[in-house]
Amino acid sequence: MIGVIARKEIVELSRDGRLRVSAIVLWLLLLGGGLLGFAHYLDLAAESARAQANERTRWLEQGEKHPHSAAHYGVFAFKPPRPLAIVDSGVEPYVGSALWLEAHKQNETLYRPAEDATALQRFGDLSIATVLRTLAPLLVIMLGFAAFAGEKEAGTLRQLLSLGVEPRDLLLGKAIGIAAVLLVVLLPASGLVIAGIVWLAPAGQALDELARGALMALVYALYLAGVLFLTLAVSALCRSSRRALVVLLAVWAAAVLVLPRAVSDEAKTLYPTEASLVLKNELEQHLGAGHAPLEASARISALLEKYGVAKPEDLPLDLSGVSIQDGEERNHPVFERHYGAFLDILRRQDRLFQLATLVAPATGVQLASMGLAGTDLEHHQDFIDQGEATRRVMQAMLNDGILAHSERNAEGKWRARAGRELWETIPGFAYVPPAWHRAIAPYGLALGLLVVWLVGTFVVALVTAGRLEAA
Amino acid sequence: MHDRTRSAAFAVTKPLAPLTGVGLIGLEWQRLRRDRVFWIAVALVCLALWYGLANGAAFMRFQEQTIARAAAIAAERLADAKAEASARDAAGKEIGTFDDPRAAVGFESRFLRARDCLAPTPLAMVAVGQSDLLPTCIRAGIGPLAFFTASHEWENPLRLLLGRFDSVFAIVTLLPLLALAASFGLLAREKELGTLPLILSCPVPITRWLATAYLLRALVFIGLVLGALILGVGAVGFDVAAPGALLRLSLYAGVVAAYLGFWFALAFFLDSRGGSSASQALGFAGLWLVLVVLAPAALNLVVKSLYPLPSRIAFVDAVRRASDASARGASAVLADYFHDHPELSRGVTRRAEIGSRRLVVNTATEAAARPEQERFRRRNESQQVVIDGLRFLSPAIVFQQAADAISGNDASRHRSFVEAVEAHRAELRRFLTPYFVSDAPFTRFDAVPAFAYRDLSIRMVVKEALLGLLALLVPCALLIAGGIMGLRRPLLER
Numbered sequence: 001m002i003g004v005i006a007r008k009e010i011v012e013l014s015r016d017g018r019l020r021v022s023a024i025v026l027w028l029l030l031l032g033g034g035l036l037g038f039a040h041y042l043d044l045a046a047e048s049a050r051a052q053a054n055e056r057t058r059w060l061e062q063g064e065k066h067p068h069s070a071a072h073y074g075v076f077a078f079k080p081p082r083p084l085a086i087v088d089s090g091v092e093p094y095v096g097s098a099l100w101l102e103a104h105k106q107n108e109t110l111y112r113p114a115e116d117a118t119a120l121q122r123f124g125d126l127s128i129a130t131v132l133r134t135l136a137p138l139l140v141i142m143l144g145f146a147a148f149a150g151e152k153e154a155g156t157l158r159q160l161l162s163l164g165v166e167p168r169d170l171l172l173g174k175a176i177g178i179a180a181v182l183l184v185v186l187l188p189a190s191g192l193v194i195a196g197i198v199w200l201a202p203a204g205q206a207l208d209e210l211a212r213g214a215l216m217a218l219v220y221a222l223y224l225a226g227v228l229f230l231t232l233a234v235s236a237l238c239r240s241s242r243r244a245l246v247v248l249l250a251v252w253a254a255a256v257l258v259l260p261r262a263v264s265d266e267a268k269t270l271y272p273t274e275a276s277l278v279l280k281n282e283l284e285q286h287l288g289a290g291h292a293p294l295e296a297s298a299r300i301s302a303l304l305e306k307y308g309v310a311k312p313e314d315l316p317l318d319l320s321g322v323s324i325q326d327g328e329e330r331n332h333p334v335f336e337r338h339y340g341a342f343l344d345i346l347r348r349q350d351r352l353f354q355l356a357t358l359v360a361p362a363t364g365v366q367l368a369s370m371g372l373a374g375t376d377l378e379h380h381q382d383f384i385d386q387g388e389a390t391r392r393v394m395q396a397m398l399n400d401g402i403l404a405h406s407e408r409n410a411e412g413k414w415r416a417r418a419g420r421e422l423w424e425t426i427p428g429f430a431y432v433p434p435a436w437h438r439a440i441a442p443y444g445l446a447l448g449l450l451v452v453w454l455v456g457t458f459v460v461a462l463v464t465a466g467r468l469e470a471a
Numbered sequence: 472m473h474d475r476t477r478s479a480a481f482a483v484t485k486p487l488a489p490l491t492g493v494g495l496i497g498l499e500w501q502r503l504r505r506d507r508v509f510w511i512a513v514a515l516v517c518l519a520l521w522y523g524l525a526n527g528a529a530f531m532r533f534q535e536q537t538i539a540r541a542a543a544i545a546a547e548r549l550a551d552a553k554a555e556a557s558a559r560d561a562a563g564k565e566i567g568t569f570d571d572p573r574a575a576v577g578f579e580s581r582f583l584r585a586r587d588c589l590a591p592t593p594l595a596m597v598a599v600g601q602s603d604l605l606p607t608c609i610r611a612g613i614g615p616l617a618f619f620t621a622s623h624e625w626e627n628p629l630r631l632l633l634g635r636f637d638s639v640f641a642i643v644t645l646l647p648l649l650a651l652a653a654s655f656g657l658l659a660r661e662k663e664l665g666t667l668p669l670i671l672s673c674p675v676p677i678t679r680w681l682a683t684a685y686l687l688r689a690l691v692f693i694g695l696v697l698g699a700l701i702l703g704v705g706a707v708g709f710d711v712a713a714p715g716a717l718l719r720l721s722l723y724a725g726v727v728a729a730y731l732g733f734w735f736a737l738a739f740f741l742d743s744r745g746g747s748s749a750s751q752a753l754g755f756a757g758l759w760l761v762l763v764v765l766a767p768a769a770l771n772l773v774v775k776s777l778y779p780l781p782s783r784i785a786f787v788d789a790v791r792r793a794s795d796a797s798a799r800g801a802s803a804v805l806a807d808y809f810h811d812h813p814e815l816s817r818g819v820t821r822r823a824e825i826g827s828r829r830l831v832v833n834t835a836t837e838a839a840a841r842p843e844q845e846r847f848r849r850r851n852e853s854q855q856v857v858i859d860g861l862r863f864l865s866p867a868i869v870f871q872q873a874a875d876a877i878s879g880n881d882a883s884r885h886r887s888f889v890e891a892v893e894a895h896r897a898e899l900r901r902f903l904t905p906y907f908v909s910d911a912p913f914t915r916f917d918a919v920p921a922f923a924y925r926d927l928s929i930r931m932v933v934k935e936a937l938l939g940l941l942a943l944l945v946p947c948a949l950l951i952a953g954g955i956m957g958l959r960r961p962l963l964e965r
Contacts, residue, residue: 018753032772036772036776043782044782044784047782047784047785047788048784050785050788051784051785051787051788054788054791054792055788055791058791058792058795062795063799076787076788076791078784078787090632091628091629091631091632093632094604094628094631094632095628096621096783097783097784098783098784098787107621108621108625109621110621110783110787111783111784111786111787112604112623113780113783114604114631115604115605115623116780116783116847116851117775117780118771118774118851118854118855118858118882119600119601119871119872119875119881119882120767120770120771120774120858120868121771122601122634122871123764123767123768123771123867123868123871124634124768125768125771125772126765126768126769126772130768134764135760135764138760240749241749242747242748242749242752245749245752245753246652246752249648249752249756250648250652253645253648257644257645258519258636258645260633261633261634261635261636261640262522262636264627264629264630264633264635264636265526265630265635265636267627267630268627268630269529273625273626273627275533275536275537275540275624276623276624276625277537277540277541277544277586277608278537278540278544279625281544281584342625346627349627349629349630350627350629353629367629376629377627377628377629380628
């Protein structure tokens with residue numbers, strides 16, 4: 001019986017001209033979004049690789065100089081784009097992708113693309129993820145709003161029920177029929193996108209990208225299934241298809257347009273952040289001098305012991321390397337504390353956003369989708385952390401280089417000069433993205449609530465369909 | 472049940488007597504008073520508008536506090552510089568150039584923490600616009616390498632992606648839907664309820680009746696929205712006495728009224744074409760989706776495809792290359808510089824050499840990077856030209872642009888602010904250069920040039936708002952005319 005109902009639903013929906021037009025529009029949007037994202041990815045990947053290679057060449061060819069001058073010269077780390085950013089560009093337009101790694105400072109990322117964009121950017125991009133999150137639910141609503149209400153208006157529902165058709169079978173049959181039509185629209189697009197992304201994935205990351213893409217498809221499937229059951233529940237509850245449509249459009253507007261922004265604003269109210277210039281000023285006040293005093297240095301004691309001398313000035317080394325490295329290490333926890341405290345607030349804000357999944361599932365889906373695409377706050381932070389780790393290694397090696405290359409000049413003053421042989425030992429920056437399971441881990445709450453919401457909509461649909469008997 | 476009651480009220484309370492214009496309005500008012508959906512929509516509109524204004528005002532306060540904190544920090548650091556200079560003078564001890572406020576290089580890099588800030592306009596609370604994305608305050612200074620110093624506000628990027636729930640969002644996105652709920656299918660619903668023949672039997676032309684019904688709903692709805700807007704703006708701290716404040720508020724109210732008028736005119740037009748109320752609702756929702764969601768996003772895609780911005784990664788790469796070349800050639804440039812300014816070359820010490828070198832490298836890098844920066848600016852302007860030409864395709868874009876301009880949170884005001892910051896940077900450079908290139912102690916802490924921003928002329932704001940008004944009223948008038956023409960066709964044809 002379920003199969004018969006599903007087939008009937010498919011035939012009916014496929015005859016609806018408006019739905020055919022809507023499906024074609026959705027397809028074109030998915031295709032357009034995919035193609036533009038694809039072209040943007042290729043440009044960005046090539047530019048990022050070229051700039052990183054140029055940076056390495058400049059570093060190696062900077063000539064002979066004091067290692068600390070090289071430390072101030074620094075290097076730029078560029079964030080390579082992720083293939084799944086074609087589907088969901090996430091927060092990438094709102095964070096920079098260039099990070100300057102230099103002595104004494106943990107810098108911020110520079111040049112957020114959205115700052116260069118026009119105000120139209122604030123209406124949002126038509127990425128594949130946006131289409132799936134905001135417009136695909138509208139297609140589901142159009143497919144399903146009249147599923148029960150239309151039968152009521154036509155008087156066919158009473159006939160069906162009087163023939164002994166179980167309301168549960170009716171619900172499942174209609175759900176399967178609508179889902180089949182939806183799959184015809186979405187499956188080819190998803191297949192194309194996933195194949196393209198696996199093809200684009202850097203060597204050794206294809207499987208990881210495949211896992212991320214498959215999980216992303218699953219998340220959207222759960223979301224749209226929930227929307228479908230909600231649509232059927234409302235259709236079963238309402239006496240007319242017009243009322244069902246108005247109610248569903250209102251729910252869509254509230255859940256997709258209003259709540260995400262409102263939750264975002266409430267998150268800021270609940271977990272406010274201080275102005276960045278105040279935070280920067282505090283950080284500056286807490287940072288110690290770049291060159292720490294030698295008196296308290298544990299490194300000096302070790303050197304004194306190693307060289308068997310009593311006083312630092314008797315050491316046959318340029319001790320500025322020790323002083324600078326001590327200064328660097330003294331400042332590491334200061335950076336960690338200040339940036340960490342700010343990041344902690346952002347994570348609390350995002351957690352509230354995850355909690356909102358229960359009433360506005362688009363919020364949780366958005367977070368999980370960005371996480372899997374590698375375009376969320378956590379991936380950006382991971383890039384910053386890897387950049388900072390590289391900076392620390394680089395500074396430590398350069399400061400060791402001061403000790404290793406030091407010699408006294410004619411005036412008896414310590415000088416250190418190093419060249420390409422030292423620069424080559426400093427590792428270049430190469431970003432390694434986290435594995436898919438680490439990418440999704442921060443969004444366990446959102447995914448859990450998405451499943452709860454899906455089960456909830458299914459149960460509500462079952463209950464409302466069950467009550468149809470009495471209608 | 473509810474619709475039936477209203478129609479019955481129309482048919483029964485006022486039978487087939489001739490109706491004057493006032494009488495018709497009175498009757499429609501009675502119907503409107505009993506329309507629960509209309510009043511629920513109005514209540515939701517007020518809530519959304521007030522919530523949006525509260526959010527906008529919170530951000531405006533944040534900006535004002537930021538500017539106050541920036542001034543306090545600058546003053547503190549200046550006091551520190553003076554105290555440190557006095558202490559060093561008293562101790563008579565030399566310290567590193569970069570820690571010494573008496574060296575211009577040290578003062579500029581360690582103590583000069585002045586920030587050039589863009590104050591919000593009196594009506595900034597209505598639209599956050601681009602102000603959450605673009606910096607409110609930019610550090611004043613002449614180096615090192617402004618290109619590699621971020622000035623933007625630290626914010627959760629997810630919040631920037633989603634945008635704020637300000638009054639512009641409420642008006643652009645939600646109010647049309649609520650206006651739809653309050654007005655759609657007035658004629659179609661009468662037809663569906665079977666009460667249309669009763670109305671037609673009254674001695675009132677259908678065009679006049681429907682026009683009165685829509686006009687009354689539109690006027691009441693828009694009037695209440697404007698009332699809620701003025702009340703809300705007043706409640707969140709609108710400064711009436713501020714220069715241009717009332718003019719801005721009047722312009723905003725005008726644009727809001729025109730925008731809502733467009734959507735009521737659209738509902739009237741669709742109703743005049745016939746069709747069931749459900750199909751009209753679908754049609755209205757579809758047009759809303761196209762005009763508010765799809766058209767702006769599609770135009771954004773078109774603009775980005777026609778005039779793609781150069782890559783910032785490539786920009787950083789280019790600036791880095793330029794900086795490298797400047798540093799390598801600094802000695803030669805420095806020699807040239809002292810050749811051109813022999814008065815500055817006498818008695819150059821190591822401290823002055825550091826300052827000179829820094830100045831020369833920064834100046835040369837800036838000069839080399841300027842064409843790259845100009846490419847961004849030109850592309851951005853080209854994009855804006857396309858948007859200005861095509862914005863009439865979507866009332867949402869027209870409204871957003873006008874609202875951003877009226878609130879002072881638009882990109883062009885920010886651009887003029889950045890130009891002022893660049894002028895201040897040049898002024899600072901002129902002021903500090905003699906101290907950078909010589910060993911003369913820096914003591915003129917109180918003479919550091921201050922930032923002065925001359926705001927855009929209010930005439931530009933008025934022009935932008937009037938253009939927006941025109942762009943909304945013309946399609947509004949066309950829809951009304953189309954609706955009236957549609958109603959002239961016999962009912963059976965519709």
